[in-house]
Amino acid sequence: MEFDLSVFVAEFARTFTFWWVILPALLLGLIVGAIPGFSAANTIIILLPLTLAMDPEVGLIFMIALYASSRLGAGIPAILVNIPGTAGAAATPLDGYPMTKQGRGQQALSISFVSSVLGGLLTTIVALFAMPWLSQVAYYLHSVEMIVIMIFGISLIASIAAKDTLKGLIAGFFGLMIGYIGADVVYETPRGTFGFLELYDKVPLIPALVGLFAISEAFSVLEGESILSKRGKEAMQKAGWAEAWEGVRLALSRWWHIIWTSIIGLIIGVVPGAGAAIAAFVAYQQSKTFSKTPELYGTGHLEGLVAPESANNGVTSGTLVPLLVIGVPGGATAAIMAVVLQYHGVTMGPELFENHANLAYGAFTAMAVTYGIMLLTILPLARYMSKITVVSTVYMCPIIIAFTLVGSFVPRAYVFDMYLALVFGIIGYIARKTGYHVAAILIGVILGPLLENYFLRALRISQGDVMVIFSSTIGNILWVCLIISLLLPWYMDRRRKAYQ
């Protein structure tokens, strides 16, 4: 599988001729990404009759444009109303929402758009060149290594909830236990389901996301006139176009930050199952660890917004690498793309580059073109989108509750999931009021089933030996990295204090 530059250049030019497919997909992706429950994967499933009827190349471009733009769209409500459109944007409000409350919503959106687009563009180009090597990553990561990666993710919780590590850990492990609800993958025995059949298939993520973020937020903010502080409201009323351009300038000034955090996203995206949520939190934690001003994170800090947005868009191209090169989808959306392409008789893996080079390279050029078009079309909208923050909570709260609750119904069409979202809403409300991090609980819910699956698999392979988690060289290296990453913030903090 050799990289042919002439094929790439020709593909890039040709992809531009598909602007008529990219534009509507982009718009659709932004909308579905911004509404909790309407992920890119769900939308592509809904539109299967359309994509299956299309020419495979047009269908692939449509799906990729929708996928890339939905990732960016998910950050918009996360910044403006503290409700991530998907779990991948769960780290975005950490600094994006405080910026909005200060009346800098427009600036925050511009920073998010530029970071997302540049992060996405860069990783698409890197993935294109490094595909043969990146695809090998998946071969070296087995159950044991994945367990360490999952624990890596959980350990971030302590760093995120920096004010009280103990509370952060309680929130994260509580989320993990909630994630363990349901039947186990080997014996199919229901555990902790309270007798509800709807929970046999694990706790669905969308109701958890909707409840923890949207419902709890709606019940919390109704105490004020709007989500903006008094000073924020004044700043928002004064804000003009200059504010949006200032956001662009600020994001560009952190170009190095965008590069390395998006590369984190790309590498994590290549690992099947790891996902954008982990990538965003890893990038956030690393960004905070190496920052000269870690105390500003969580207060509306520029780098705290750049890091997760670059990383979760880096994941987008990463998930395509194992799909195209070895035929293993890196995520749900990639899996659906594989189904559509297989329907048309396109085989994934090395053969794809020999028989359908236009599709293999076209996937990445479509993504690059989408990101380019996206920046031009969405940036001017930042000013108008940010106006939503001045809407009174009298109107905002019931709207958020109604539309996100019904969004939790969509993936499985169970009314039960709406009740579940309400229960998570109450948990989230209590957590917010008492200083526990809702994002930490959500990470736990996401990682719980993954951690258990890998743990069970490792145990079966080792015939029940728990020490199997220290049996792999790569795994042991990762354990050391995990310990270093836990100790590093403490060490850096001590060093900083010593200097002062």
Place this chain on the structure above:
Amino acid sequence: MSEKPEVDRGDAGPKQVGGELVIPVAAILFSIYYFWTIQDIPWEAQVSALLVGSVLILLCLGFIIRTFLQKSRGEVSLQFSQLLEPIAFIPKRLTLLGLTLGYILVIPYAGFTLTTFAFLTAGMLTLSNGKKAGFILFLSALLSIGGYLLFIAAFKTRFPMGPIESALKGIL
């Protein structure tokens, strides 16, 4: 996230942290319930949850002991006002919670459009103390009809169907 900044309590006495014990106590109770449900299943299906649950219980007990030590030193009190403040908003919050529960109960029968219209109207009127009723009615109608047109008619999304959706299915 949206956590409010610590309020300067001045002479208001020790910090009230009773509410902070709700999550740890709930986590301990849930872990015990979970352990009870896995007692008769194969060891391999128990071990992961046992490890995580045990760590969770230890963390929660550590937090509870820390809180009680702070209480014994007079640094904190175990009242729940942190969870309930501002008290003036409790009636509105409870009404909205009741309306939300009603929304979920009714939506499978009345469908998205009708239930959303009723919920938005009732919710907004509650929060606005009955002011701007005309505007609220207009906005609720606009949003519920807009939602129907965008999600059900255009995107064919699986929203709860009721009499309005069924009647319009043949037309749109």
